[in-house]
Amino acid sequence: MSSENRDVIFIGKKPLMAYVTSTLIQLANLPAVHIKARGLSIGRAVDVAQIISRKTENAGYSIGEIKIGSEQLESKDGKSRNVSTIEIEVKRNAP
Incomplete structure (x- = not known):
């Protein structure tokens, strides 16, 4: 795994606390971690970031920085559709 992929947590359908734990483990070794999600998982990504910060x-x-956007994906029936995306940076504060 390259170093640029280690600082990214992709949010899916696992329990919320699994992502919180993964993010905290990564933050123990890295100054910042990016939480990424798209579609229906965006709310879960926001929840993970809020739990960690609060x-x-x-x-x-x-x-830290929050980026929102959309990706164009092809559905199973061959149609093109836009899916919303979010990337949330969670970082360690300077001592």
């Missing part, structure tokens, strides 16, 4: 406020984690 519950671990004393540990010094905060939400």
